Amino acid sequence: MTADADRFRSSLDRTGGGPWWLRLFGWFSSLYLAASLLATLTVVITVATWYEKHYGREAVAIHIYQAPWFDALFLLLAVNVLGAALVRWPWKRRHAGFVTVHAGLLMLIAGFWTSGHDRLDGMLRTEPGKEASEIFLRQDEIRFTWNGRRPATPPVVDTLAYAGMPSFPRYLAAPLAPLEPMGIHRLARPLVLADDGPSGLRLRLTGVCVNGAPELGWEAAAEGVPRIRFRLEAMLPGAGGFQPQDDRWIDPVAADGFGLGPLHVSTSRVQDPSLVAAFADRAPVSASDGVLAIAWNGATATVPLAADRLPFTVDLGGRRIELTALYRRAGMSADGGGLVDRPDGPENPVLTFRSATVAGGPGQDGAVMARQHLTAAPGMPEILWRHPLQDRATPGQQGQDLHLLAGPDGVLTARWRSHARGTQGVERIAPGEGSLALTPADAPMQLKARLWWVPTAAPVPVPIPMKPERLDSATRWFELEATAGGRTGRAWVPRDAFARVDIPGGEPVLVNIQRAKVDLRERFGFAVRLEDYLQGKDPGTGRPASYTSRVTILPKAGAPTTHTIIMNEPLTHDGVWLFQTSPVPVLDDQGRPTGVDGMAFTAATDPGLVLKYLGSTVLVFGILLMYWLRRPRSGAASP
Amino acid sequence: MIRLLLALLCTVGLAAGDAAAIPDLPKAIDGAPVLHQGRVKPLAVAAREIILGITGREGLPKDAGMDLRPAAVVASMLADGGRWRGVHLLPVAFAPARELLGLDDDHRWLSVDEAASYRPRFVALDQRRARERDSGVLDPMSPAEAAVLELGDRWALAEEILAGGGLHLLPLVDGPASADWLVASATAAAPWAGEVQAARGDRRRILDLWLTPAEVRSGAGLTGWPGAPRLAPATAWLDSLRTGQGADAATAVWAETLYAAAAGRAEVQHQLGIWDDRQATADLIAVEMAYYQWRPFTWSWVIAAGALVAAAFALRAGAGPAARRWAWWLLLAAAVAAALGLAARTVIGGMGAVTNLYETLVFVGFVCALLGLVFGWKGSPLYLVAGATGATLCALIGDAIPPEQGRALGPLMPVLRNRFWLWTHVKIIVASYAAFLLAWVIGNIVLVRAWRQRRPVAAAEAQICYRCIQVGLVLLIAGTLLGGAWAAESWGRFWGWDPKEVFALVAILVYLIPLHLRYAGVVGPTGIAAWSVLGFLSVVMSWYGVNFLLGAGLHAYAFGSGGQQIVLPLCALQVLWTAWLLAQVPKKTSSAAP
Incomplete structure (x- = not known):
């Protein structure tokens, strides 16, 4: 047993003889838990990286990095970090580095906690000379009208959460039971989007396909x-x-x-x-x-x-x-x-x-x-x-x-x-x-027809193999089930199109699903107009070397101001950061390119950023302090 | 048989005749400035990259039937492309690709004309690649198809060079008068008319227009161009490349012409408020020529290898101070050579010289040498051994990896063009790899020593590993957090769980675990040594694996391929070897930490 370990154990002994909650606190503060958490975290994020390779950034965020169990892991880590510092109370000079490091870690975790999962992080697409204020998000907004009525706030769905990507445990078990390729996923528990009671409309999301072809295909069905x-x-x-x-x-x-x-x-x-x-x-x-x-x-x-x-x-x-x-x-x-x-x-x-x-x-x-x-x-x-x-x-x-x-x-x-x-x-x-x-057989060009004959078929999306990071380029389909007057109708509806769900003998439900948006003007009180942008190129090549945009901030009240946004030099206005990305084609109402290019900006808020910066500084300073304090004894000291 | 011999002689005679027809141009043309891949560089450097792109190697293949240096080859291609159409330049080394093209096994090289007959296939495969890139719909190619597409890319580059393109000679905007003329001549039937029109009078958008050798020769659309007097020296230089006559003098005149044109372009940039320190000058070209001529990183590993030998002697029981002094001074010389190389690349590229796998390799080698020098000044000779090993290994691997992995100074994607963050975040992170590399070397040495001496790893030995891990950890943590700050500034989020970020964190966690367990008495000196060795696998994954094995995430600028057949078995071997050593090394009865 080392002197370090002795000292460490003695620090645990402080709680060893106390009441159960103190002993529990001691366990939560233990070095063993710290090491176990670090090892668990290592395994989880390593596997998560492969998960991301197969399913993309947004899927891994939903199923792992923003999952409650992953938050719980960090909460446990925060308790452990806090406890590890507290059980050494009263702190002495030799603890200064250790406590500083743990304080930095806590600040970092607090920073991430403050930012939360709901911080604004979306894309602002602008066109030269036009105002823009809509920030496109990851989620989808399902707008619908039935009998002339529409909900005041359309339901917003994090579609990828229902798209059939495996849960983390299921993904871990993939070597034992191979995973299904991504495709049509029917929800085991349909998501209720609207329920007006027996006399009204009940609209449910029953299936999702996030990697669909633009046109529907067909599958065998009992009726069709x-x-x-x-x-x-x-x-x-x-x-x-x-x-x-x-x-x-x-x-x-x-x-x-x-x-x-x-x-x-x-x-x-x-x-x-x-x-x-x-x-x-x-x-x-x-x-x-x-x-x-x-x-x-x-x-x-x-x-x-x-x-x-x-x-x-x-x-x-x-x-x-x-x-x-x-x-x-x-x-x-x-x-x-x-x-x-x-x-x-x-x-x-x-x-x-x-x-x-x-x-x-x-x-x-x-x-x-x-x-x-x-x-x-x-x-x-x-x-x-x-x-x-x-x-x-x-x-x-x-x-x-x-x-x-x-x-x-x-x-x-x-x-x-x-x-x-x-x-x-x-x-x-x-x-x-x-x-x-x-x-x-002797013809110079051979022709072969392959046929799939389906006497009774129902329409379904056709999954296409997509690069995970380009999943958004595929057509996203939603299977909606509408029930009214005891009758039920179903239909697959694509995003960014006007569609209907027919209810036999009843009024159809008109549906329009779009990417969810946050309006800068409504939430933050300003809009943005792209005045001009410059795409610097490496001489003699068409390769982009830099992007510079000139934008005008149009506040609800006050005079407009014009700013320049350059890559690595964002613009901050009322807590919203606008980051330069790259040009995007401007599309018409039908989604076709107009031949004009606009500019896309990342729009983000991060209320925890100051804490993250502070925590980073304190953490690094703490490590150096720890090394320095332990220097004379060549690592013989305990934290 | 006689007929066969005659045919063979005729073939040899033809090849020799072709070679004789192509003048071996004087060395002076090597330093002639040309614009290639967005940067003015010596012709010798551009030619090396072009020949690599066409032939897959840094010189002509044997099948070409002649032995000329790249600058002479490219100069001849630019001056008289027709001569090269029948020369075997394009490799078809992959047997399934030959089978796909209907070539027999002896047909391992194609001429440009021969490859042109496969154009429809190249186009079809290129369209598939473009479709996949544009639509995101997966359309994986077979290895044979990928090899044919690569051949198509080589062929397209060769066609471009033989047609007098592929690099540029003169900026169209070579002064305020040229800029005015270009804006006014937007409707001219010139090759660049479309781009000038798209610029809608904005002079900033026409600064990247340059003339290719073919455009210089034809002069199409250049009537009235104020820069027209510069065309004569350019044409004269191209003519001298065809015959070899007066190439020395023509090159000197040409170089002065280009520098003057570049100065005129810079003047326009200043008028427009654009600050550009990458203006082509004779000094920059001289630095680049010297860099390629002196090969500082090769010298660095050669000297470091000497330092390693000396340090190994210093490790032996009873070794005198001389071996140690030799090791230290040789390591210093290796570090200086690497520093000169890094400085040259920084001056030439204008950034931090840590922008791709090659540059990180040589930088890690440099930092290994530095750490070895600092810790080995009064500390254990193990530091010198580890520093010299790291410096040798990294620079040697840098020399050995395929040149396309970054030995050439390529352009950076826009988000990376930031000196501050390259010099802080990237260099600090990469420096941490050097510290972990030292720990890896020392861990291996002390484990082997313990095994041979049938004893556990000594506390003092583990302390050396521990010190390296400490240094690595503080650098890695600081570098990762600085990366967060850069990401917050450029992408809008401090931490996004990008694979590169994740594996930086994995490496941090991997090294944090033994430090914690050490305090709990779970891991002793032998454990620390073993962890130094195995923990380095997390660095390999973060450094190489994310970009070369995983190929996912936002750090796409560093993606590459290749090396798996070497790196993965070596990693597996390291794990097995360490496990075996651990089984052999006696267990320590006391859990006292060093």
Whole structure:
């Protein structure tokens, strides 16, 4: 046992024989607790750094550095530091350094405590010549209107706290149980944003996706609409493998086809199973005008079609269908139940027909384009038209066609054909993933279609892998659940857009989510106008060397004053510090760059800064004092 | 076979012919001032950086078939780029990259013309990189793709230099009259017209416009430019580089021309209220030439290695005072050499010479030598051994690491251009690393000594480690708190839990723990020695790991890559070795502290 240790233990003995609270205080002041706290802190912040590497600065702040347990760790440290100094009372000369060091530490901790987690720390974006006062924060503000009413203070949500990043213990356990990649996170306990009681609106946040693509995707659901995710991959000569060319979701009901280089894709949906069989028939389509498959009342007829044979009559299951005319008009397109001319549209042959009962009941007119039935009236036959030209953009017999037919049994039938090589194929795809090799093996460019068929799909955000520090560049999505009158509606809503949550049979909730803001004018009584800024560059390069901004402070009362802000030389006004950062593009209302650059400033308050500076000075002075006081005895003294 | 030999001879003859066609220009051109990477520097220095950028090494590869110094190569490239298009300059060393490009294994170097055929691939990869940078969407490249992209960057630089770009000769604003002319000529069909228009008459915004060699030659858009008389010396210098005739005299005239133009530009800066002490002068160029010629840091580690040998002799039982005196004076000479190098870099770069890994390495070496000198004056020779080891190791590693890790003096990001904070926060922090490095060396020595002598570490030995840790701690704490003050001044927060800040704190905590446990009697002298050794791993993480392994946080200016294959195994080896030593060293029966 060293003399130091003896002395240290004797200092603990002062509390050893006292009441329980004094003994407890002794324990809280012990060197062992100090060492344990230092070790714990070392481990925690080391792991936190890796957490930050994976999830970004804001996530680590929420889940670790601003978490209550982390505060508790520092509180314990403060108690320990204070206790370590107090148990040595009455202090002697040799304690001067030790006590000074601990006083400095306490001042530092107090400084951080004073600053708190709620200090202002946001971004002020300015445009030349315009006033600016909005400081953008980390949080999001959810504004909503229902039945003409809106809350006076919209709820503010720290979205990243609900985005599914792992808690610190869960992150520690990652080597044992791998973590899920970031994506859509549904809240185990939805966050109530508004609750007006049984007669009013209840709005809850049920899901968050902070790394979403700008457009929604789809996922399988018990109820929903059919959707196909279509991904085209191509392998060019000499390339090592397939490269993705296109990735999109298709509505098989509404889509009227699209072209992707040499490939044209079209879709349709039919209710009669016999039409699926007719569609999948491998027999080549007539060289004339194709084949019609007509279904009515359980019977099916397949009719080779030629313009010179019209009019043509088919009797089918008690119904007579008279095919009357075939138009070949470039630009003709379907619009609901009618036809419209679309100058830039593909050539679309259209067949008109008249349908009547065999007994001579009243007839109904209709039209069919390539696999699109233009009359939705009940009692009409269902017609599927396979046309050699289909609805290709150019009538030349080049390239590839791919047709996707959604059948009534939830099965997708894909049929493709190479016009240039005369090859074709058919494949049935069950709900889930399928892959189609569209080109023959000897084709110079190989095309492959990957399909995800979802017969009943609900919209969801599409997570995209983002750099953690750039998470804010992704679209942030919020799943909101609105309940009113016993009915509930849900919708995914993006930030910075006007959206709605439909409640079945009720008034929709209009939603607009924006980044939370603090208004400098309201809170601190002034605004800022950027007069001009200069981006100094290294000579001969476009590389920035310095930024200097000239801003005018516009107080509510008093005369405006103009100042210069330079990097490392901030401006202080009424307790708010404005720090020079770098130019940012000015965006229009739609979020598009206007071509003009503005300047971004960090705006911050820090009420604990003086304490931090003071604590730092005292701490360093204390260390030097401690060393100096112990110098004569070469470290034999105890603190 | 005969045909093969003939073909070989023809190839050699061609290469020799090419080399013969390129004049080996006189040494005088090495000191010719040119603007490169935002700074006027000697052509020899710019050329070294350019050749490094193109070939990945500091000279021409063997495949180029000629042996010329970088300044002569770049001068020839600028004067007559066409000669170089068929020379093998661009490395494709990575086998998967060759496979991706469809090259066979013998094809390890490409000429600029050969690489140009892969332009679409380079562009596609560059677009991917740009997309990832701009959108933040992760699009990781395979190692082969990354190597091809690197080749693309080298090729683009080579194309730029061969087209008479890549560096600059004359400032467009070389006096008040030129500034007026430039503002008035905003609509001229000149390459810089867009930038002049964007400046909207603000002279401060046009100060960074300079003319490339190609622009000097073509003279496009320069009709009526008041600086036109300066074009003739520039053109004459470029012509002399082509033939080698009269290069000495042309270089001298050219240098005077550039200094005069720079003085004229400085005059405009002063009129606009801009104070710039980085004006190109003959003295600055001379300092830089001397720095590269004399290689002070190489001398520093060579001398320090001598000091280490002497100090090692001084450690031996029964050694006389002579070895110790030799060690001290040699270490002083090493420190002086390092100080001269640091002073030169400070003068040349204008900042604190602690702005990247290389500079921190050589600075730590310098501080190690200083600490060794101070503590070793009357203290244990262990200080001299540790100081000399640190000085040798750091400067040696500095010489050994790839040149792109900062041996060249590059431009700094705007927030770092602050002498006060570089001289206080950064230097103090980095100085603390030196103290911990001393503790690490001494810890290793005393542990090995204890193991060989089958005894615990002596209290006096541990006290030496302890002293170094004390010095390191006060420096690290002070430096970290000063960093907080800088962060408060430039970023708006005193402490932001940035990874660099976190690992500075981790290092502080790591060294604080044994100091506390020592008072409790938990850690004895052997423990202190072991902690000196293992604690240094936290410094390695803070110094190297955050920027090279973690690559996250706001201290992005120091990010880099490479070295993991060396540093990580060495760290693991150190841990295992220390653990083994601890197992071998007898336990101390008494827990008395030194």
